[in-house]
Amino acid sequence: MVKKKIEKNNEYYREKYLRYIPTAFCPGCGNGIILNALVRALDRLVENGQLNMKNLVAVSGIGCSGWITSPYLKADTLHTTHGRAIAFATGVKLANPKLNVLVLTGDGDGAAIGGNHLIHAARRNIDMTVILVNNQVYGMTSGQTAPTTPYKAITTTTPGGNPEHPFDLAKLVEGANGSFVARTTVAHPRHIQKLIEQAITHKGFSFIEVKTTCPTYYGRRNPPKDPPSMVKQLKEITSRTDPNKIPIGVFKEEQRPTFYEQLMSIKKVKTEEE
Amino acid sequence: MSGKKVFLLGNHALAKGAIAAGCNFVTGYPITPASEVLEQISLEFLNYPDRVYIQMEDEIASIAALIGASWAGAKTMTATSGPGFSLMQENLSYAYMTETPLVIAVLQRSGPSTGQATLPGQQEFYQARFGAHGDYEAIVFSPWSVQEMFDLAIKSFNTSEELRHPVILLADGEIGHMRENMVLPDPEEIKIVNRRRPKTVPYPPFQPDEDYIPPMPLFGEGHNLLITGSSHDSNGFRNADPELHRKNLERMKKKVQTRIDQLTDYHSELDPRGDAEIILISFGAAARPTYHAVRKLREEGIKTDFLRLRTLWPFNDKVIGSFLEGKTHAFVVEMNQGKLVREIERVGNKYGVKSVLVGKIGGVVHTSKEIIQKVHSELKKAD
Numbered sequence: 113m114v115k116k117k118i119e120k121n122n123e124y125y126r127e128k129y130l131r132y133i134p135t136a137f138c139p140g141c142g143n144g145i146i147l148n149a150l151v152r153a154l155d156r157l158v159e160n161g162q163l164n165m166k167n168l169v170a171v172s173g174i175g176c177s178g179w180i181t182s183p184y185l186k187a188d189t190l191h192t193t194h195g196r197a198i199a200f201a202t203g204v205k206l207a208n209p210k211l212n213v214l215v216l217t218g219d220g221d222g223a224a225i226g227g228n229h230l231i232h233a234a235r236r237n238i239d240m241t242v243i244l245v246n247n248q249v250y251g252m253t254s255g256q257t258a259p260t261t262p263y264k265a266i267t268t269t270t271p272g273g274n275p276e277h278p279f280d281l282a283k284l285v286e287g288a289n290g291s292f293v294a295r296t297t298v299a300h301p302r303h304i305q306k307l308i309e310q311a312i313t314h315k316g317f318s319f320i321e322v323k324t325t326c327p328t329y330y331g332r333r334n335p336p337k338d339p340p341s342m343v344k345q346l347k348e349i350t351s352r353t354d355p356n357k358i359p360i361g362v363f364k365e366e367q368r369p370t371f372y373e374q375l376m377s378i379k380k381v382k383t384e385e386e
Numbered sequence: 387m388s389g390k391k392v393f394l395l396g397n398h399a400l401a402k403g404a405i406a407a408g409c410n411f412v413t414g415y416p417i418t419p420a421s422e423v424l425e426q427i428s429l430e431f432l433n434y435p436d437r438v439y440i441q442m443e444d445e446i447a448s449i450a451a452l453i454g455a456s457w458a459g460a461k462t463m464t465a466t467s468g469p470g471f472s473l474m475q476e477n478l479s480y481a482y483m484t485e486t487p488l489v490i491a492v493l494q495r496s497g498p499s500t501g502q503a504t505l506p507g508q509q510e511f512y513q514a515r516f517g518a519h520g521d522y523e524a525i526v527f528s529p530w531s532v533q534e535m536f537d538l539a540i541k542s543f544n545t546s547e548e549l550r551h552p553v554i555l556l557a558d559g560e561i562g563h564m565r566e567n568m569v570l571p572d573p574e575e576i577k578i579v580n581r582r583r584p585k586t587v588p589y590p591p592f593q594p595d596e597d598y599i600p601p602m603p604l605f606g607e608g609h610n611l612l613i614t615g616s617s618h619d620s621n622g623f624r625n626a627d628p629e630l631h632r633k634n635l636e637r638m639k640k641k642v643q644t645r646i647d648q649l650t651d652y653h654s655e656l657d658p659r660g661d662a663e664i665i666l667i668s669f670g671a672a673a674r675p676t677y678h679a680v681r682k683l684r685e686e687g688i689k690t691d692f693l694r695l696r697t698l699w700p701f702n703d704k705v706i707g708s709f710l711e712g713k714t715h716a717f718v719v720e721m722n723q724g725k726l727v728r729e730i731e732r733v734g735n736k737y738g739v740k741s742v743l744v745g746k747i748g749g750v751v752h753t754s755k756e757i758i759q760k761v762h763s764e765l766k767k768a769d
Contacts, residue, residue: 131610169605171454183612183623188605190457191614192450193480199447203454203462204605206438207411211458211606229450232443371440379435 125151129165131186136179140331140339142298142324146245147180149301153308162313163212169204170214173197173226175252176326177218177245195225198233201240209372212312213240219260220250223279227259234290234317236371241311241318244281247326255329266333285319286364292318293364298325299346300360310362316370323350323358389571397422397465397562399532400491400555403539404463405430406576409489410437411460413448415470418503419559420493423465445470449477452488457613459604461543465491467559468510469500471517478552479518480615485592485600485638487546487553487581491539494558494670496721496749505749506559508670508721514554515699521635523642525649526554526699528669529561533568538696544579545649549641550602556698558721560671560751584609592634593620598641642700650705651696655680657689664761665691665709667730668719669698671751676719679757688765698726703733710739715764719744719757740768 118124126133129151137143157163170181174194182191192200197215205213222230222244233240249267250256257267257274260281264273282295292314296303304322311318325331325342336345351357369377394402401423404412412431414424428439438460442448445466452462466474471492481488492514496507510517514526525545529538538555546553584601588609594600600620603609612622617631642649655677656662666683668676673694680692693709710716710730716739718727724743731741744760746752 166608167606169458182614186610188609188611189613190454190605191612191616192453193477193615196446196450196477199442199450200454202440202442202447203411203413203451203456203460204458205454206440206451207455207458207460207462208606228443229447232447375438375440376435379432 120155125155129154129186130184133184135184137176138328140325140327140342141176142247142322143176143180143245145298145301146243146304146322146324147184149304150180150185150243150308153305153312156305156309157312167210168212168214169201170216171197171201171204172216173218173221175218175221175250176247177216177221180245181214181216195221196229197221198226198229198240198242202233202238205238205240206372209239214312215240215242217242217244219244219246219248219281220258223281223284224259230285231288234285234288234319237289237291237316237368239316239370239372241308241314242320243308244319244321245324246281246321247324247330248278249326249330251326251329255333265330267330281321282319282363290319290364291316291366291368292362294319294362295321295323295360297323297346297350297360299343299350303360307362314365316368388575389569391567392570393565393567394532395422396532396535396557396564397493398426399535399568400465400539400557400562401426401430402570403536404489404543406536406573407461407540407543408578408580409461409463409543410434411452411455411462412439413442413451413462413464415442415445415448415466417467417470419495419506419562420465420467420470420491422562423491423493445473446477449474449481449488449490453477453481453484453486456486456488457605457611461487461547463489463491463543465493467493467495468497468513471510471513475518479520479522481552482518482520482522482638483615484613485550487550487602489539489542489546489553489555491555491557493562494556496747502749504559506671506721506751507747507749508558508672509725510556511698511720511722511725514556523639524554524699525549525551525642526556526697527651528556528696528698530670530673530694531561531568532564532566534696535561536568536570540576541651544577547581548579548599549645550581550599551642556670558670590620591622592618594637594641598637598644646700646702647705649697649700650702652705653694653696654709655692657684657691659689661712662689662691663713664688664715664717664765665693665713666717666719666757666761667693667695667726669695669726672719672721672746675752675754675757678754679761682754682758683761688761695726701729706730707733707736710734711737713737713739714768715739716741717744717757717761717764718742719752721746721751723747
């Protein structure tokens, strides 16, 4: 029997992987690009027999990034409290290790209020994939400064320019011993897709920082203001090879036992009850 | 009841009760006087290949992981004290809103703040009821002995699973750090309740049965669940519609309030001569010297009833009122500056009962003598 070839147009991805669209994202927001890359990556993994959608749990926090999977992604989703997505996800994964756990978080959610959970999950090598969407600002609360806001950038709470320097999140997670660390931007949608496929198939804690655009709340106060120029700028300031630009690509990929494997390995020890 | 007689630490009995109830996922963060619960669990779980203990980076993460694990099918618990409980409150509110079963054991110490960290207190009576933000019903149990640490741990799990609702086991450092004899029942004698499960896939995660309890679908079963702390319809879609929100919150309240008599658990001993003039009411560690004081007062000829609350919340006005009716005084013995006494006063006012606080702070349990003296001086005033 000849297998009927399915035409993979936008309608196919919408039907199969999304609950509904259009999304609530602002014009020029990068979240739609990330959602698009995500469903294409999931589809590829399903086709290759590397993922069963029934086992996927998408955990997200509070902020615009949290909406990428909840409610749009047609899968089990857990939309948590602000900053705690990775801690909730740790419970999901350890209670049922068969599940594939994906976390969608933002720079405020994942690096400010939730920064502690990020580094500890990386250190423990909990088997999950964290996609941290970095728009350099608090978008959902209308443009306050974040720990990722560039030095001297104007936000609603740094009207005279940001006096702080931002986190390098990839380096942070690498320093915390995450076993897969990568960065890309919404100017590189195919790269996002490829990295998500790699990260989900990676056994252990995998982290992808996706630099994105927020024309509504970051762009309105900082050049270049219009969405196309912001995407173009992301292409110009990042590079896989030029050491003078913001590096993108896979920075670390290492195989080591996950937390759950380590925990099971000590189970053989029997102790006397008191 | 048949079983094995053992001499146990209160916190170890609590841990053993949780394990007996089928608890298979525990998180925690070290804190006095709760740490022995976590230590005992981590030790005993070595013998259970499918049970997980993980020490999280803080108490916020501890309860967050419980909620995730509960939706993945686990029976979950953490143990903490007042300060850690404060850190958990935001996610506890999330658990109320998403109707997630979990158990929090709170070993109370003497605050505010770090206070007398190593000494017991009973100051979280209201934190356990109103500590989290929002409008919800709380279910709170209180043990007074090592035996009850075990028994009420099981009851907490069973109640949490049955109602799909968080349950607080509000113990105190005195009981947690006390060693005494107890009976470990045979496993086949322990009644275990598991959460109601949907019969169809997909099942809407917030679709209740007629008794207000929604069966609980789990991750990985093909339900495509939408779980959110935002106001939601039965499918889990965010929806801030006023009517929908009102109906959902009222239904969650009814879920607990329609079962108030089933949830109400207490230990009472009425004066055998009948028609007692006064009643002594207490809970937890403070109920122990209270019990002794009651017997002494009776010997003195004062007709005295004894009431010890095992269920602190929901507060059963009707049942507690039935004990207050006909009394001149209700003496409320507690290790704080007046918490339970406010509730007793509220109910007692309907029956013309004078409610008197016998409070004690300082991290030391009352002596029965102190309680008796307070009763004497108060009755003298009334003469």
